[in-house]
Amino acid sequence: MDITIAESTVAGTTQAPPSKSYTHRAVLAAGYADGAVVHDPLVSADTKATMRAVEAYGGSVSLAADDSTVEVTGFDGRPGTPDDVIDCANSGTTMRLVTATGALQDDLAVLTGDESLRSRPQGPLLDAIEQLDGDAESTRRNGQAPLVVGGGIDGGAVEIPGDVSSQYITALLMAGAVSPDGIDIDLTTELKSSPYVDITLEVLDAFGVEAQKTDAGFTVDGGQTYAPGGDYNVPGDFSSMSYLLAAGALAAEDGLRVTSAFPSAQGDAAIVDILDRMGADLDWDEENGEITVSQSELTGIEVGVEDTPDLLPTIATLGAAADGVTRITDAEHVRYKETDRVSAMVEELTKMGAEVEEHQDELFVYGADSELVGTTVEGRADHRIIMSLAVAGLVADGETTVTGAEHVDVSFPDFFDVLESLGAAVGK
Numbered sequence: 001m002d003i004t005i006a007e008s009t010v011a012g013t014t015q016a017p018p019s020k021s022y023t024h025r026a027v028l029a030a031g032y033a034d035g036a037v038v039h040d041p042l043v044s045a046d047t048k049a050t051m052r053a054v055e056a057y058g059g060s061v062s063l064a065a066d067d068s069t070v071e072v073t074g075f076d077g078r079p080g081t082p083d084d085v086i087d088c089a090n091s092g093t094t095m096r097l098v099t100a101t102g103a104l105q106d107d108l109a110v111l112t113g114d115e116s117l118r119s120r121p122q123g124p125l126l127d128a129i130e131q132l133d134g135d136a137e138s139t140r141r142n143g144q145a146p147l148v149v150g151g152g153i154d155g156g157a158v159e160i161p162g163d164v165s166s167q168y169i170t171a172l173l174m175a176g177a178v179s180p181d182g183i184d185i186d187l188t189t190e191l192k193s194s195p196y197v198d199i200t201l202e203v204l205d206a207f208g209v210e211a212q213k214t215d216a217g218f219t220v221d222g223g224q225t226y227a228p229g230g231d232y233n234v235p236g237d238f239s240s241m242s243y244l245l246a247a248g249a250l251a252a253e254d255g256l257r258v259t260s261a262f263p264s265a266q267g268d269a270a271i272v273d274i275l276d277r278m279g280a281d282l283d284w285d286e287e288n289g290e291i292t293v294s295q296s297e298l299t300g301i302e303v304g305v306e307d308t309p310d311l312l313p314t315i316a317t318l319g320a321a322a323d324g325v326t327r328i329t330d331a332e333h334v335r336y337k338e339t340d341r342v343s344a345m346v347e348e349l350t351k352m353g354a355e356v357e358e359h360q361d362e363l364f365v366y367g368a369d370s371e372l373v374g375t376t377v378e379g380r381a382d383h384r385i386i387m388s389l390a391v392a393g394l395v396a397d398g399e400t401t402v403t404g405a406e407h408v409d410v411s412f413p414d415f416f417d418v419l420e421s422l423g424a425a426v427g428k
Contacts, residue, residue, distance in 0.1 A: 003426060011422060014258060033225070035073040079101050119144060169218060184218075387412065
Protein backbone atom coordinates (compact mmCIF):
# COMPACT_ATOMS: atom_id res chain seq x y z
CA MET A 1 0.00 0.00 0.00
CA ASP A 2 1.29 3.46 -0.91
CA ILE A 3 0.36 6.57 1.06
CA THR A 4 0.55 10.14 -0.23
CA ILE A 5 1.18 13.07 2.13
CA ALA A 6 0.69 16.62 0.86
CA GLU A 7 2.24 19.65 2.52
CA SER A 8 -0.21 20.46 5.32
CA THR A 9 -0.65 21.42 8.96
CA VAL A 10 -1.77 19.42 11.99
CA ALA A 11 -3.63 20.46 15.15
CA GLY A 12 -5.72 19.09 17.99
CA THR A 13 -5.34 16.37 20.59
CA THR A 14 -4.37 12.73 20.17
CA GLN A 15 -3.46 9.87 22.45
CA ALA A 16 -0.05 8.24 22.29
CA PRO A 17 -0.24 4.57 21.29
CA PRO A 18 0.68 1.99 23.94
CA SER A 19 4.32 1.00 24.26
CA LYS A 20 5.47 -1.84 22.03
CA SER A 21 8.47 -2.56 24.29
CA TYR A 22 6.35 -2.84 27.42
CA THR A 23 3.68 -4.88 25.65
CA HIS A 24 6.18 -7.49 24.44
CA ARG A 25 7.66 -7.89 27.91
CA ALA A 26 4.33 -7.87 29.75
CA VAL A 27 2.75 -10.50 27.49
CA LEU A 28 5.78 -12.78 27.82
CA ALA A 29 5.99 -12.16 31.58
CA ALA A 30 2.32 -13.16 31.83
CA GLY A 31 3.27 -16.29 29.89
CA TYR A 32 6.02 -17.08 32.38
CA ALA A 33 3.43 -16.57 35.15
CA ASP A 34 0.33 -18.67 35.62
CA GLY A 35 -1.44 -15.81 33.89
CA ALA A 36 -2.34 -12.13 33.96
CA VAL A 37 -4.47 -9.51 32.26
CA VAL A 38 -2.46 -6.92 30.32
CA HIS A 39 -4.40 -3.66 30.01
CA ASP A 40 -4.00 -1.09 27.20
CA PRO A 41 -1.60 -3.25 25.16
CA LEU A 42 -0.27 -2.32 21.76
CA VAL A 43 -1.90 -4.81 19.42
CA SER A 44 0.34 -4.87 16.36
CA ALA A 45 2.01 -7.34 14.02
CA ASP A 46 5.06 -7.50 16.30
CA THR A 47 3.24 -7.97 19.58
CA LYS A 48 0.92 -10.55 18.02
CA ALA A 49 4.07 -12.54 17.22
CA THR A 50 4.91 -12.60 20.94
CA MET A 51 1.35 -13.66 21.75
CA ARG A 52 1.68 -16.56 19.29
CA ALA A 53 4.96 -17.58 20.89
CA VAL A 54 3.38 -17.68 24.35
CA GLU A 55 0.71 -19.99 22.94
CA ALA A 56 3.35 -22.13 21.23
CA TYR A 57 5.04 -22.74 24.58
CA GLY A 58 1.78 -23.88 26.19
CA GLY A 59 0.00 -20.71 27.23
CA SER A 60 -3.21 -19.24 25.87
CA VAL A 61 -3.98 -15.67 24.85
CA SER A 62 -7.39 -14.01 24.56
CA LEU A 63 -7.62 -10.56 23.03
CA ALA A 64 -10.62 -8.34 23.82
CA ALA A 65 -12.77 -7.36 20.85
CA ASP A 66 -11.72 -3.72 21.25
CA ASP A 67 -8.04 -4.64 21.85
CA SER A 68 -8.22 -3.03 25.32
CA THR A 69 -6.92 -6.11 27.16
CA VAL A 70 -4.95 -9.26 26.56
CA GLU A 71 -5.86 -12.08 28.93
CA VAL A 72 -3.01 -14.57 29.21
CA THR A 73 -3.07 -18.00 30.79
CA GLY A 74 0.60 -18.75 31.26
CA PHE A 75 2.80 -21.84 31.29
CA ASP A 76 3.87 -21.06 34.88
CA GLY A 77 7.61 -21.02 34.31
CA ARG A 78 7.67 -24.34 32.49
CA PRO A 79 7.45 -23.83 28.72
CA GLY A 80 6.45 -26.85 26.72
CA THR A 81 7.92 -28.00 23.43
CA PRO A 82 6.14 -26.24 20.56
CA ASP A 83 4.09 -28.40 18.22
CA ASP A 84 5.25 -26.38 15.22
CA VAL A 85 7.82 -23.82 14.11
CA ILE A 86 7.43 -20.45 15.86
CA ASP A 87 7.04 -17.74 13.21
CA CYS A 88 8.26 -14.43 14.65
CA ALA A 89 7.36 -12.61 11.41
CA ASN A 90 9.31 -9.31 11.40
CA SER A 91 9.69 -9.00 15.17
CA GLY A 92 13.29 -9.10 16.34
CA THR A 93 12.15 -8.51 19.92
CA THR A 94 9.94 -11.59 19.79
CA MET A 95 12.65 -13.80 18.34
CA ARG A 96 15.29 -12.85 20.87
CA LEU A 97 13.07 -12.95 23.93
CA VAL A 98 11.43 -16.28 23.14
CA THR A 99 14.65 -17.92 21.94
CA ALA A 100 15.77 -17.88 25.57
CA THR A 101 12.36 -19.27 26.55
CA GLY A 102 12.93 -22.15 24.18
CA ALA A 103 16.22 -22.98 25.87
CA LEU A 104 14.31 -23.77 29.10
CA GLN A 105 12.43 -26.75 27.64
CA ASP A 106 14.20 -30.09 27.28
CA ASP A 107 13.55 -30.79 23.62
CA LEU A 108 13.97 -28.50 20.62
CA ALA A 109 12.11 -25.39 19.47
CA VAL A 110 12.50 -23.95 15.97
CA LEU A 111 12.12 -20.22 15.38
CA THR A 112 12.09 -18.31 12.12
CA GLY A 113 10.75 -15.11 10.60
CA ASP A 114 10.47 -13.14 7.40
CA GLU A 115 13.38 -12.33 5.09
CA SER A 116 14.37 -9.23 7.04
CA LEU A 117 14.36 -11.01 10.40
CA ARG A 118 16.36 -13.91 8.96
CA SER A 119 19.17 -11.44 8.19
CA ARG A 120 19.49 -10.05 11.72
CA PRO A 121 22.24 -11.16 14.15
CA GLN A 122 21.37 -13.75 16.79
CA GLY A 123 24.81 -15.33 17.27
CA PRO A 124 25.68 -13.79 20.66
CA LEU A 125 22.44 -15.07 22.19
CA LEU A 126 22.98 -18.55 20.75
CA ASP A 127 26.51 -18.54 22.16
CA ALA A 128 25.18 -17.50 25.59
CA ILE A 129 22.71 -20.40 25.60
CA GLU A 130 25.53 -22.80 24.74
CA GLN A 131 27.56 -21.36 27.64
CA LEU A 132 24.63 -22.43 29.84
CA ASP A 133 24.92 -25.98 28.40
CA GLY A 134 21.86 -25.55 26.24
CA ASP A 135 21.41 -26.47 22.59
CA ALA A 136 21.44 -23.48 20.26
CA GLU A 137 22.15 -23.46 16.54
CA SER A 138 21.54 -21.43 13.45
CA THR A 139 20.36 -23.82 10.72
CA ARG A 140 22.57 -21.98 8.21
CA ARG A 141 25.43 -21.73 10.74
CA ASN A 142 25.63 -17.97 10.17
CA GLY A 143 24.21 -16.75 13.48
CA GLN A 144 20.87 -15.92 11.84
CA ALA A 145 17.43 -17.52 11.86
CA PRO A 146 16.07 -20.13 11.45
CA LEU A 147 17.18 -21.07 14.98
CA VAL A 148 16.98 -24.35 16.87
CA VAL A 149 17.14 -24.14 20.67
CA GLY A 150 16.50 -26.34 23.68
CA GLY A 151 18.35 -28.43 26.19
CA GLY A 152 16.61 -27.42 29.42
CA ILE A 153 19.17 -24.94 30.74
CA ASP A 154 19.61 -24.73 34.52
CA GLY A 155 21.32 -21.33 34.54
CA GLY A 156 24.88 -20.25 35.29
CA ALA A 157 27.24 -17.53 34.14
CA VAL A 158 27.55 -16.11 30.62
CA GLU A 159 29.74 -13.62 28.83
CA ILE A 160 28.03 -11.66 26.09
CA PRO A 161 28.67 -8.42 24.17
CA GLY A 162 26.42 -5.50 25.00
CA ASP A 163 26.90 -3.51 21.80
CA VAL A 164 24.87 -5.66 19.39
CA SER A 165 21.44 -5.82 21.02
CA SER A 166 20.17 -5.17 24.53
CA GLN A 167 17.41 -7.67 23.74
CA TYR A 168 19.86 -10.52 24.41
CA ILE A 169 20.14 -9.28 28.00
CA THR A 170 16.38 -8.98 28.37
CA ALA A 171 15.89 -12.52 27.05
CA LEU A 172 18.39 -14.01 29.50
CA LEU A 173 17.02 -12.10 32.50
CA MET A 174 13.42 -13.10 31.80
CA ALA A 175 14.28 -16.78 31.29
CA GLY A 176 16.86 -16.83 34.08
CA ALA A 177 14.29 -15.95 36.71
CA VAL A 178 12.52 -19.30 36.27
CA SER A 179 15.67 -21.38 35.68
CA PRO A 180 16.82 -23.45 38.67
CA ASP A 181 20.09 -21.58 39.24
CA GLY A 182 19.56 -18.11 37.78
CA ILE A 183 21.89 -16.35 35.35
CA ASP A 184 24.83 -14.01 35.89
CA ILE A 185 25.54 -11.86 32.82
CA ASP A 186 29.05 -10.48 32.28
CA LEU A 187 29.07 -7.83 29.54
CA THR A 188 32.23 -7.98 27.42
CA THR A 189 31.54 -4.61 25.75
CA GLU A 190 29.70 -1.45 26.68
CA LEU A 191 25.93 -1.87 26.72
CA LYS A 192 24.06 -0.07 23.94
CA SER A 193 20.35 0.75 24.23
CA SER A 194 20.57 0.37 28.02
CA PRO A 195 17.17 2.02 28.69
CA TYR A 196 15.51 -1.01 27.13
CA VAL A 197 17.03 -3.19 29.85
CA ASP A 198 15.75 -0.65 32.38
CA ILE A 199 12.28 -1.28 30.92
CA THR A 200 12.82 -5.01 31.42
CA LEU A 201 13.82 -4.52 35.05
CA GLU A 202 10.73 -2.35 35.57
CA VAL A 203 8.41 -5.00 34.10
CA LEU A 204 10.11 -7.80 36.04
CA ASP A 205 9.63 -5.83 39.25
CA ALA A 206 5.94 -5.36 38.43
CA PHE A 207 5.66 -9.14 38.08
CA GLY A 208 7.42 -9.76 41.40
CA VAL A 209 10.75 -10.83 39.92
CA GLU A 210 14.03 -9.47 41.28
CA ALA A 211 16.93 -8.76 38.91
CA GLN A 212 19.82 -6.37 39.42
CA LYS A 213 22.60 -4.51 37.70
CA THR A 214 26.08 -5.53 38.81
CA ASP A 215 29.55 -4.13 38.27
CA ALA A 216 30.03 -6.68 35.47
CA GLY A 217 26.54 -6.58 33.97
CA PHE A 218 23.33 -8.06 35.36
CA THR A 219 22.15 -10.93 37.53
CA VAL A 220 18.87 -12.67 38.24
CA ASP A 221 18.28 -15.38 40.83
CA GLY A 222 16.62 -18.58 39.70
CA GLY A 223 13.59 -20.32 41.11
CA GLN A 224 11.49 -17.19 41.12
CA THR A 225 7.79 -16.96 40.30
CA TYR A 226 6.18 -14.37 38.05
CA ALA A 227 3.24 -13.04 40.08
CA PRO A 228 1.76 -9.76 38.81
CA GLY A 229 -1.24 -9.63 41.10
CA GLY A 230 -3.47 -10.30 38.14
CA ASP A 231 -3.16 -7.05 36.17
CA TYR A 232 -0.55 -4.98 34.33
CA ASN A 233 -1.07 -1.59 32.66
CA VAL A 234 1.00 -0.68 29.58
CA PRO A 235 2.23 2.94 29.39
CA GLY A 236 2.25 5.14 26.28
CA ASP A 237 5.03 4.60 23.74
CA PHE A 238 7.61 7.37 23.30
CA SER A 239 9.09 5.77 20.17
CA SER A 240 5.77 6.10 18.38
CA MET A 241 5.07 9.41 20.11
CA SER A 242 8.23 10.85 18.53
CA TYR A 243 6.51 11.05 15.11
CA LEU A 244 3.54 12.93 16.56
CA LEU A 245 5.78 15.35 18.46
CA ALA A 246 7.95 15.89 15.38
CA ALA A 247 4.81 16.57 13.32
CA GLY A 248 3.76 19.12 15.92
CA ALA A 249 7.14 20.87 15.95
CA LEU A 250 7.17 21.06 12.15
CA ALA A 251 3.54 21.62 11.20
CA ALA A 252 1.26 22.48 14.16
CA GLU A 253 0.70 26.22 13.77
CA ASP A 254 -2.00 26.17 16.44
CA GLY A 255 -0.38 23.50 18.62
CA LEU A 256 -0.70 19.75 19.02
CA ARG A 257 -1.39 17.97 22.31
CA VAL A 258 -0.38 14.35 22.93
CA THR A 259 -1.84 12.50 25.92
CA SER A 260 -0.75 9.29 27.75
CA ALA A 261 2.77 10.73 27.88
CA PHE A 262 3.59 9.69 31.44
CA PRO A 263 7.24 9.36 32.53
CA SER A 264 8.67 5.82 32.48
CA ALA A 265 11.96 4.02 31.93
CA GLN A 266 11.69 4.45 28.16
CA GLY A 267 14.89 5.87 26.71
CA ASP A 268 12.98 7.33 23.78
CA ALA A 269 11.44 9.89 26.12
CA ALA A 270 14.68 11.66 25.16
CA ILE A 271 12.75 13.00 22.14
CA VAL A 272 11.29 15.64 24.49
CA ASP A 273 14.75 16.91 25.43
CA ILE A 274 15.95 16.70 21.82
CA LEU A 275 13.07 18.86 20.60
CA ASP A 276 13.65 21.29 23.44
CA ARG A 277 17.33 21.58 22.55
CA MET A 278 16.41 22.19 18.90
CA GLY A 279 14.25 25.11 19.98
CA ALA A 280 10.77 23.62 19.83
CA ASP A 281 7.93 25.39 21.65
CA LEU A 282 7.08 22.44 23.90
CA ASP A 283 5.60 21.83 27.35
CA TRP A 284 5.43 18.50 29.20
CA ASP A 285 2.90 18.17 32.01
CA GLU A 286 4.35 14.99 33.49
CA GLU A 287 1.76 14.65 36.24
CA ASN A 288 -1.12 14.57 33.76
CA GLY A 289 0.86 12.87 30.99
CA GLU A 290 0.34 15.58 28.39
CA ILE A 291 2.82 17.15 25.96
CA THR A 292 1.91 20.23 23.94
CA VAL A 293 4.11 21.24 21.01
CA SER A 294 3.77 23.94 18.35
CA GLN A 295 5.39 24.68 15.00
CA SER A 296 8.81 26.20 15.71
CA GLU A 297 11.98 27.42 14.09
CA LEU A 298 14.33 24.53 14.80
CA THR A 299 18.14 24.54 14.92
CA GLY A 300 20.39 21.56 14.33
CA ILE A 301 22.16 19.95 17.28
CA GLU A 302 24.44 16.99 18.01
CA VAL A 303 22.63 13.92 19.32
CA GLY A 304 24.04 10.54 20.34
CA VAL A 305 21.70 7.59 19.75
CA GLU A 306 23.71 4.96 21.60
CA ASP A 307 20.74 4.34 23.91
CA THR A 308 17.94 5.53 21.61
CA PRO A 309 18.46 3.89 18.20
CA ASP A 310 14.79 4.02 17.25
CA LEU A 311 14.87 7.82 17.31
CA LEU A 312 17.42 8.17 14.51
CA PRO A 313 14.86 8.37 11.65
CA THR A 314 12.83 10.97 13.55
CA ILE A 315 15.89 13.08 14.38
CA ALA A 316 17.10 12.91 10.78
CA THR A 317 13.73 14.21 9.57
CA LEU A 318 13.79 17.05 12.10
CA GLY A 319 17.33 17.91 11.03
CA ALA A 320 16.30 18.14 7.38
CA ALA A 321 13.76 20.83 8.31
CA ALA A 322 15.97 22.66 10.83
CA ASP A 323 18.49 25.43 10.37
CA GLY A 324 22.15 24.50 10.67
CA VAL A 325 23.68 21.03 11.02
CA THR A 326 22.25 18.05 12.86
CA ARG A 327 24.92 15.48 13.73
CA ILE A 328 23.73 12.04 14.87
CA THR A 329 26.48 9.99 16.53
CA ASP A 330 26.90 6.47 18.01
CA ALA A 331 24.71 5.12 15.22
CA GLU A 332 26.39 1.98 13.88
CA HIS A 333 24.03 -0.41 15.72
CA VAL A 334 21.09 1.34 14.02
CA ARG A 335 22.20 -0.41 10.83
CA TYR A 336 21.04 -3.77 12.23
CA LYS A 337 17.33 -3.09 12.60
CA GLU A 338 14.54 -4.03 10.17
CA THR A 339 16.75 -2.36 7.60
CA ASP A 340 19.95 -0.32 7.67
CA ARG A 341 18.21 2.76 8.97
CA VAL A 342 21.26 5.00 8.61
CA SER A 343 21.63 4.37 4.88
CA ALA A 344 17.86 4.27 4.36
CA MET A 345 17.33 7.75 5.79
CA VAL A 346 20.30 9.12 3.84
CA GLU A 347 19.01 7.76 0.54
CA GLU A 348 15.34 8.66 1.02
CA LEU A 349 15.89 12.16 2.45
CA THR A 350 18.32 12.84 -0.39
CA LYS A 351 15.52 12.01 -2.85
CA MET A 352 13.46 14.68 -1.10
CA GLY A 353 16.17 17.30 -1.53
CA ALA A 354 17.97 17.06 1.81
CA GLU A 355 21.74 17.40 2.07
CA VAL A 356 22.83 14.37 4.08
CA GLU A 357 26.24 12.84 4.73
CA GLU A 358 26.75 9.28 5.96
CA HIS A 359 29.60 7.74 7.94
CA GLN A 360 29.77 4.29 9.51
CA ASP A 361 28.82 5.54 12.96
CA GLU A 362 27.43 9.00 12.19
CA LEU A 363 24.89 10.88 10.14
CA PHE A 364 25.09 14.58 9.23
CA VAL A 365 21.99 16.46 8.05
CA TYR A 366 22.60 19.92 6.62
CA GLY A 367 19.24 21.58 7.16
CA ALA A 368 20.28 25.02 5.93
CA ASP A 369 21.25 23.47 2.59
CA SER A 370 18.09 21.36 2.33
CA GLU A 371 14.89 22.24 0.50
CA LEU A 372 12.42 19.39 0.94
CA VAL A 373 10.24 18.58 -2.07
CA GLY A 374 7.66 15.89 -2.55
CA THR A 375 8.63 12.75 -4.42
CA THR A 376 8.23 8.96 -4.16
CA VAL A 377 10.26 7.42 -1.33
CA GLU A 378 10.74 3.80 -0.36
CA GLY A 379 9.45 2.73 3.05
CA ARG A 380 11.88 -0.23 3.07
CA ALA A 381 9.23 -2.39 4.84
CA ASP A 382 10.34 -0.57 8.00
CA HIS A 383 7.69 1.09 10.16
CA ARG A 384 10.05 3.73 11.56
CA ILE A 385 11.36 4.76 8.14
CA ILE A 386 7.79 5.01 6.81
CA MET A 387 6.51 7.21 9.65
CA SER A 388 9.55 9.49 9.62
CA LEU A 389 9.28 10.07 5.87
CA ALA A 390 5.56 10.76 6.23
CA VAL A 391 6.36 13.49 8.78
CA ALA A 392 8.89 14.93 6.32
CA GLY A 393 6.10 14.99 3.75
CA LEU A 394 4.15 17.45 5.92
CA VAL A 395 6.72 20.15 5.19
CA ALA A 396 7.88 19.12 1.70
CA ASP A 397 6.73 21.16 -1.28
CA GLY A 398 4.09 19.20 -3.17
CA GLU A 399 3.16 15.58 -2.53
CA THR A 400 5.26 12.79 -1.01
CA THR A 401 4.36 9.17 -1.72
CA VAL A 402 5.65 6.57 0.75
CA THR A 403 5.65 2.99 -0.53
CA GLY A 404 4.84 -0.05 1.60
CA ALA A 405 3.00 2.06 4.15
CA GLU A 406 1.09 -0.95 5.50
CA HIS A 407 4.18 -1.88 7.52
CA VAL A 408 3.27 0.70 10.16
CA ASP A 409 1.17 -2.16 11.59
CA VAL A 410 4.36 -3.32 13.32
CA SER A 411 4.13 -0.61 15.98
CA PHE A 412 1.49 2.04 15.16
CA PRO A 413 -1.25 0.42 13.06
CA ASP A 414 -3.51 3.49 12.86
CA PHE A 415 -0.73 6.04 12.36
CA PHE A 416 -2.10 7.42 9.09
CA ASP A 417 -5.65 7.57 10.44
CA VAL A 418 -4.36 9.57 13.43
CA LEU A 419 -2.36 11.88 11.16
CA GLU A 420 -5.42 12.48 8.98
CA SER A 421 -7.63 13.12 12.02
CA LEU A 422 -5.20 15.89 13.04
CA GLY A 423 -5.67 17.62 9.71
CA ALA A 424 -2.85 16.21 7.59
CA ALA A 425 -3.58 15.76 3.88
CA VAL A 426 -3.31 11.98 3.62
CA GLY A 427 -4.20 10.11 0.45
CA LYS A 428 -4.62 6.33 0.56
